[in-house]
Amino acid sequence: MDFEIGERLRRRVEESRELGEKEFRPAGLEADRLGAPIPVGDPFFDRCVARGEGRTRWPGTGRTETSEPVSVVEKLLVGEELAYWDRGVIISTPGPGLPEDNVLSMGTEEQKERFLGPFVEPDKPRWACFGMTEPGAGSDAAALRTLARKDGDGWILNGAKCFIGGASRSDWILVQATLDPSQGRAAQRAFFVERGTPGLGGFKIEKKMGLKAYESTSFTLENVRVPATHLLGGEARYESSAGFKTAMATFNAGRPVIASNAVGMARAALDESIRYASDHDLLDRERVRDRIEAISRRVRKARLVCLRAGWLADQERPNIIEASMSKAVAAQCAQEAATLGLELVGTLAATGEHLIEKLYRDVKAMDIVEGTGQIQRMIIARKLVGLPR
Numbered sequence: 001m002d003f004e005i006g007e008r009l010r011r012r013v014e015e016s017r018e019l020g021e022k023e024f025r026p027a028g029l030e031a032d033r034l035g036a037p038i039p040v041g042d043p044f045f046d047r048c049v050a051r052g053e054g055r056t057r058w059p060g061t062g063r064t065e066t067s068e069p070v071s072v073v074e075k076l077l078v079g080e081e082l083a084y085w086d087r088g089v090i091i092s093t094p095g096p097g098l099p100e101d102n103v104l105s106m107g108t109e110e111q112k113e114r115f116l117g118p119f120v121e122p123d124k125p126r127w128a129c130f131g132m133t134e135p136g137a138g139s140d141a142a143a144l145r146t147l148a149r150k151d152g153d154g155w156i157l158n159g160a161k162c163f164i165g166g167a168s169r170s171d172w173i174l175v176q177a178t179l180d181p182s183q184g185r186a187a188q189r190a191f192f193v194e195r196g197t198p199g200l201g202g203f204k205i206e207k208k209m210g211l212k213a214y215e216s217t218s219f220t221l222e223n224v225r226v227p228a229t230h231l232l233g234g235e236a237r238y239e240s241s242a243g244f245k246t247a248m249a250t251f252n253a254g255r256p257v258i259a260s261n262a263v264g265m266a267r268a269a270l271d272e273s274i275r276y277a278s279d280h281d282l283l284d285r286e287r288v289r290d291r292i293e294a295i296s297r298r299v300r301k302a303r304l305v306c307l308r309a310g311w312l313a314d315q316e317r318p319n320i321i322e323a324s325m326s327k328a329v330a331a332q333c334a335q336e337a338a339t340l341g342l343e344l345v346g347t348l349a350a351t352g353e354h355l356i357e358k359l360y361r362d363v364k365a366m367d368i369v370e371g372t373g374q375i376q377r378m379i380i381a382r383k384l385v386g387l388p389r
């Protein structure tokens with residue numbers, strides 16, 4: 001067991017700290033003040049692209065990957081550091097985002113070329129997103145109702161999605177739909193729907209209590225026609241029920257990342273609490289110190305669970321329990337840390353004049369996205385006693 005991180009990773013974390021402080025914190029505070037996502041044309045996104053961010057891991061047709069793959073542990077440590085400064089800004093940044101893994105693992109070569117190609121060396125900020133959640137299907141993703149009907153050599157999609165990150169600015173949305181709602185998960189498939197496709201519309205940016213830097217958007221699909229080539233994995237997937245499993249696999253891989261973001265936010269809340277308590281002579285009160293100690297202990301515990309989930313993923317070993325545990329523990333810890341801060345700061349926080357109030361609003365989503373705390377605990381319990389998910 002080795003708790004040391006190498007020099008290269010240490011430098012990356014250090015660079016993330018500098019970037020977070022210089023760019024992410026101010027951008028997040030401004031979006032929160034305005035109560036609106038960072039606009040598409042904001043120079044912040046041009047700077048992201050200029051720094052080489054927002055690129056796909058896919059090397060491009062006929063090219064072989066030359067750069068070393070980024071380990072999950074590295075993603076966790078960098079994500080924790082950036083989320084310390086602003087988690088909403090992380091999600092706002094351009095790139096192929098959540099569906100990239102699905103396309104890499106299941107997409108045909110033509111689909112990689114068409115949908116990931118523009119992200120190899122993006123000429124401008126570009127986004128893509130994954131549309132799973134619906135007004136009637138959140139935790140129970142198997143209940144989704146967006147219908148895909150075969151029509152000649154293509155597909156017709158009808159339905160509605162909500163809370164989809166970056167949907168109105170995405171080049172394409174990977175839409176999860178069902179061929180037959182009565183068949184549950186086995187009938188689900190994913191389809192690429194490009195911006196401007198007739199019938200894709202009704203975009204509405206949701207009102208959120210926190211994480212205002214990025215848009216969460218609802219939209220509708222009314223007789224949206226996509227060619228057969230837009231079924232993820234190609235026609236071979238028509239008969240295969242791997243669609244739902246792949247969607248779920250994405251979430252499994254994402255949970256430790258969300259969890260490490262929550263650890264970063266918990267650390268930020270803790271630091272703000274200690275700073276405030278120090279500035280206001282509260283640290284000589286034993287009960288204040290006790291609470292700071294309790295939260296610090298939980299933050300460290302959450303961090304270790306996250307890193308273990310990531311380390312297992314890097315070893316390509318099963319990590320379902322650890323991935324769910326990391327998310328359940330870290331999201332709860334971030335809420336406790338923000339609550340401590342809010343209570344210490346008191347009336348100043350209530351007026352919205354202190355960062356802790358924003359953190360308090362931001363952290364709640366960490367318990368909701370990609371599987372709520374309750375759902376994580378259910379997954380852990382079922383797995384522990386040997387029941388299927």
Ligand SMILES: Cc1cc2nc3c(=O)[nH]c(=O)nc-3n(C[C@H](O)[C@H](O)[C@H](O)COP(=O)(O)OP(=O)(O)OC[C@H]3O[C@@H](n4cnc5c(N)ncnc54)[C@H](O)[C@@H]3O)c2cc1C
Nearest residue numbers: 130131132133138139163164165365368369370371372374
């Ligand atoms: C900020 C934000 C960003 C998001 N981004 C995306 C995105 O990019 N793409 C996307 O597809 N979705 C996204 N979502 C949606 C998110 O995945 C869902 O909100 C989440 O899955 C919960 O679904 P729900 O809100 O419908 O709650 P519900 O499923 O209706 O749950 C309501 C409550 O009941 C509890 N509950 C539900 N079922 C059970 C059960 N069986 N046992 C015990 N308790 C249960 C839940 O834990 C929760 O507390 C986002 C949501 C938020 C808030």
